[in-house]
Amino acid sequence: QVQLVQSGAEVEKPGASVKVSCKASGYTFTNNHLHWVRQAPGQGLEWMGRIDPSGGGTTYAQKFQGRLTMTRDTSTSTVHMELSSLRSEDTARYYCARDVFIGTCCKGVDVWGQGTTVTVSS
Amino acid sequence: DIQLTQSPSFLSASVGDRVTITCRASQGISNHLAWYQQKPGKAPKLLINVASSLQSGVPPRFSGSASGTEFTLTISSMQPEDFAAYFCQQFHSFPITFGQGTRLEIK
Numbered sequence: 018q019v020q021l022v023q024s025g026a027e028v029e030k031p032g033a034s035v036k037v038s039c040k041a042s043g044y045t046f047t048n049n050h051l052h053w054v055r056q057a058p059g060q061g062l063e064w065m066g067r068i069d070p071s072g073g074g075t076t077y078a079q080k081f082q083g084r085l086t087m088t089r090d091t092s093t094s095t096v097h098m099e100l101s102s103l104r105s106e107d108t109a110r111y112y113c114a115r116d117v118f119i120g121t122c123c124k125g126v127d128v129w130g131q132g133t134t135v136t137v138s139s
Numbered sequence: 140d141i142q143l144t145q146s147p148s149f150l151s152a153s154v155g156d157r158v159t160i161t162c163r164a165s166q167g168i169s170n171h172l173a174w175y176q177q178k179p180g181k182a183p184k185l186l187i188n189v190a191s192s193l194q195s196g197v198p199p200r201f202s203g204s205a206s207g208t209e210f211t212l213t214i215s216s217m218q219p220e221d222f223a224a225y226f227c228q229q230f231h232s233f234p235i236t237f238g239q240g241t242r243l244e245i246k
Contacts, residue, residue: 052235062175062177062226062228062240064228064234064237067235078233117185117188123235124188124189125185125189125228126185127185129182130182132182
C-alpha cells in the first residue's frame with residue numbers, strides 16, 4: 018500500500034538545525050510532488066514547501082526562505098526537510114504529504130506521513 | 140498570499156445534525172480547494188478535492204460546493220466519528236494556504 022514513513026522525534030536547541038526524512042513506498046516515487054506541512058501544538062496547518070522528486074525542483078513559502086532546504090534521494094525514495102536557525106516557534110509536528118497530481122503540482126494531498134515532532138528548547 | 144477564512148471556528152452539534160462549514164477565499168481560486176478532516180494526534184485526511192469531488196472511501200454524507208470565492212463543506216447527518224477538526228486548503232497558487240480550521244464538538 019502507499020505509505021510515507023517519517024523519521025523519529027527530534028529535540029534541538031535554539032539556533033541548531035534539524036533534518037527530517039520521509040520514505041515513500043507503494044507507488045512510483047518520481048510521479049508525485051511531496052509537500053511539507055507543519056502544525057504547532059493546538060494550532061492549524063502551515064504549508065512550508067514542496068519538492069518535485071523527479072527533477073528536484075522546490076518551492077518554499079517566503080516565511081522559510083533562507084533556512085529551509087528540501088532534497089530528495091531517488092535511490093531510496095526518500096525526501097528530506099532541513100530547517101536551520103531553529104527557534105522556539107518552530108516547535109511543531111512536521112508532516113510530509115503526497116500531492117494527488119501525477120507529473121505536476123498541485124491538487125491537494127492524499128497521503129500523509131505519520132508526522133515527526135520537533136521540539137526546540139534550551 | 141491567498142487568505143482562507145473559515146467559519147465558524149467552533150461548532151457544537153448533535154448526532155444526526157446537518158452541519159455546514161464555510162471557507163471564503165480572498166481572491167478567485169477557481170475550484171482549487173480541498174477539505175481535510177483531522178482527529179487528535181492523527182494526520183489530516185483528504186475528504187473533498189477540487190471543491191466538490193468526494194475522495195474514494197469517504198462516506199457520501201460529506202459533500203462540497205462552491206459559489207464564486209465561497210466554498211462549503213456539508214455533513215448531512217453527523218455521526219459520532221465525524222467530531223473532529225476540519226480545514227480547507229487552496230492550491231491555486233503558491234504559497235499553498237490553509238484555513239484556520241473548524242472544530243466540531245459534541246453538544
